[in-house]
Amino acid sequence: MTATTSAPAALPTGAGGLWAESRIIAGRVLRLFVRSPMMLLATFGFPLLQLFMLLAAFNILVHDTLGESYVVRLAPLIILITAFSAIGSSAIAFWVDIRSGVFNRLRAMPINALSMLFGRMLGDLVRILGIAVLVAAIAYLPGFRFEQGFGAAVGFFVLVALFGLMCTSIAVVAALSAPYPPVIMAWVQLPTLALTLMSSGYMPLDAYPSAIRSVVAAQPVSTAVEALVGLSHGGPLLVPVLATVAWTVGISVLCAFVTVRKFRNFVAG
Amino acid sequence: MAEAAIEIDRLRKSFGPKAAVDDVSFSVAAGTVVGLLGPNGAGKTTVINCLTTLLTPDSGTARLAGHDVTTDPAGVRASVAVTGQFAAVDETLTGRENLVFFGRLLRLTRTGASARAAELLDQFGLSEAGDMPAGHYSGGMRRRLDLAASLVVPRPILVLDEPTTGLDPRSRQALWDAVRRLARDGMAILLTTQYLEEADALAERIVVIDEGRVIAEGTPKELKKDVGGSVCEVQISDAGDRARATGALAGFVGVKERDDVLVVPMRGTDELSAIVRALDGAALKADDIAVHPPTLNDVFFALTKDHRGSEGPAFDTGEGRS
Structure with a gap:
């Protein structure tokens, strides 16, 4: 049942406390995340396993054909996979959240309603970045290095953050749109899997049939992998970075429009 | 006399063509408990949602601690503690973490929120379970934690929406004791319930609603006298x-x-x-x-018969009021 008029609870003025409230709610998001073994496994354990399995299976092959270590592209790809895998788990957590009693309690409290949304997104961003740092550190063992200096390393994580922003934006839209949680996995899993498998992270671009090569090269995971490789190992930088920024910011803005409209309805009850 | 803590006047709220709340008026004074009684679908929760600013009334006014729900929702939210029908606590967080979380959101400092959480856990008999995830709590403990979470920051008004539905008698008794204590401390408490027994145990006055309208109002004794x-x-x-x-x-x-x-x-x-x-x-x-x-069912049978037999759009609710 939807209210015919928008509730006064909608979006109260006085955004002064919004940042403080969002941080507190982000803290809760993170706390719930680290207490959920399934989420840790899905967004951290499993991608890490992929890293070492794929390295074990293909490192020699890639090294022989490409003349460079596979970990150079695989580690950035795995970092993007951890961000991707955050979409589903975060969307489901948020789906449950905005239908829970806690959400209703927050709606009846003198706080900015947007903090529930920003808190979720901020929490997601922090966890995506945290896991990215961890994966990068662990990938040091099989030979992943930041060889382009400190500035490039910072740029590396800024790009990961942008990619994470896109992921949490998608997660929020999915949570606000899905009639029930299993739908979210159906929406999210296949496209993200296709994008990661059909990217220049798993296989070098030249290995793809020429007919689809340009599509593979232009899709966001490929551009992000190329940009991250450029910022860590070295290589072409300008085009992949610009393309990645365009993709991530573009999709995030698109999601923001949908989110604002849908979230308003949720807050109004 | 000063304005009552909760003052509802001709409140109306429709969902589409159906009026969920139709011309409801009553008030709750500080330090008293008023029971809002009615079957499922009577409009109790809609009244509560209007009072807690989760819904905007179509017409009529509701003032809580002097703040109008339509023109000053922020003031209302700062004055009202709400405990809903379903426990609004995080099951993964411990009882203490839940309380600290809500306290921090309400601008308590880290140490202030911790101190207040410890105080509330003690007050609601949850000290021992304080560091256990709320998901492991019994139904009664969860409701008490929920109530405690509403009281992290002192408020003049408490709204309780079916606080004991599904609880065993002992847990219910514990919650009732807590509610009585809060009323003694001066809170104005509005309680919805399906149980006459509960309204009887707690409320000084009872407002019975059905199909969005007030069909009777009075002390529990007066109402039961009507039923026989x-x-x-x-x-x-x-x-x-x-x-x-x-x-x-x-x-x-x-x-x-x-x-x-x-x-x-x-x-x-x-x-x-x-x-x-x-x-x-x-x-x-x-x-x-x-x-x-006599149960609520019986009160209800008796009251709804009179109500539906009466003609005219506005049922006279004045007789029970002082």
Whole structure:
């Protein structure tokens, strides 16, 4: 049942406390995340396993054909996979959240309603970045290095953050749109899997049939992998970075429009 | 006299063509408990949602601690503690973490929130379970934690939406004690419930609503007087037998049929044997016979009959008011 008029609870003025409230709610998001073994496994354990399995299976092959270590592209790809895998788990957590009693309690409290949304997104961003740092550190063992200096390393994580922003934006839209949680996995899993498998992270671009090569090269995971490789190992930088920024910011803005409209309805009850 | 803590005047809220709340007026003074009583779908939760700014009323006014829900929702939210029908606590977080979380959101410092959490855990008998995830709590503990979470920051008004639905008697008693304490401390408390017994135990005044309208208002004693004494319920599954039983019980006043049960109002316990004799005389065998004191159902049966029989759009709610 939807209210015919928008509730006064909608979006109260006085955004002064919004940042403080969002941080507190982000803290809760993170706390719930680290207490959920399934989420840790899905967004951290499993991608890490992929890293070492794929390295074990293909490192020699890639090294022989490409003349460079596979970990150079695989580690950035795995970092993007951890961000991707955050979409589903975060969307489901948020789906449950905005239908829970806690959400209703927050709606009846003198706080900015947007903090529930920003808190979720901020929490997601922090966890995506945290896991990215961890994966990068662990990938040091099989030979992943930041060889382009400190500035490039910072740029590396800024790009990961942008990619994470896109992921949490998608997660929020999915949570606000899905009639029930299993739908979210159906929406999210296949496209993200296709994008990661059909990217220049798993296989070098030249290995793809020429007919689809340009599509593979232009899709966001490929551009992000190329940009991250450029910022860590070295290589072409300008085009992949610009393309990645365009993709991530573009999709995030698109999601923001949908989110604002849908979230308003949720807050109004 | 100063304005009551909760002042509701001709409140109206419709969902589409259906009026969920239709012309509801009542008030709650500081330090008192008022019970809002009604069956499922009567409009209780809609009233609560309007009072807690989760819904905007279509017309009428509701003022809480002087703040109007429509023009000053922020003021209302800062004055009202709400405990909803379903425990609004995080099951993964411990009881203490839940309280600290809400305290921090309400601008308590880290240490202030911790201190307040410890205080509340103690006050609601949850100290030992404080560091356990709320998901492991029993139903009663969860409701108490929920209530505590509403009280992290002191507020003049408490709204309780069916706080004991589904609780065992002992947990219910513990929650009632907590509510009484809060009223003694001066809070104005509005409580919705489906149980007459609960309103009876807690509320100084009861407002009965049905189909979005106030159909009666008064003290529990006044309401029960209207309903009368205990009732005898005679269950007869066979429709033909039931019809004959209705005839056999024609000597009793106010017999009503509710599904396969005949409800016979009793003026005294000796009437039970008279009822049994009447059934025996007609060679009828009841599937079940039960005697119980008046329940909300009975109040309701009595009240809704009058209400629906009355003509005119506005039911007079003035008689019970002081």
